[in-house]
Amino acid sequence: MNRPNDHRKGQKECRIKDLHMCQLCASIDRVQAHHIFEYAKGGPSTVEGMISLCLDCHQRMIHKDSNIRIKKKENRITTFGRGGN
Numbered sequence: 253m254n255r256p257n258d259h260r261k262g263q264k265e266c267r268i269k270d271l272h273m274c275q276l277c278a279s280i281d282r283v284q285a286h287h288i289f290e291y292a293k294g295g296p297s298t299v300e301g302m303i304s305l306c307l308d309c310h311q312r313m314i315h316k317d318s319n320i321r322i323k324k325k326e327n328r329i330t331t332f333g334r335g336g337n
């Protein structure tokens with residue numbers, strides 16, 4: 253289940269799918285794949301389970317503020333919780 257190759261492949265496919273663009277702010281600077289469902293909690297290493305975020309959004313919005321969550325549904329991205337602006 254936890255094969256690193258799948259993980260890498262998923263991240264790569266995710267970035268390609270999202271055109272190497274942050275799905276929150278549309279930045280193309282240092283975009284990386286973020287797990288919508290935490291990898292540590294068994295989130296799938298698939299394109300569906302990931303979203304492309306720039307380093308800024310990734311670090312500041314997602315991981316530092318645990319109240320912010322991203323929901324991705326049929327290509328629509330919704331953030332909810334406290335934070336931002």
Ligand SMILES: [Zn+2]
Pocket residue numbers: 274275276277278279305306307308309310
């Ligand atoms: Zn961003």
Ligand SMILES: [Zn+2]
Pocket residue numbers: 285286287310314315
């Ligand atoms: Zn992340």
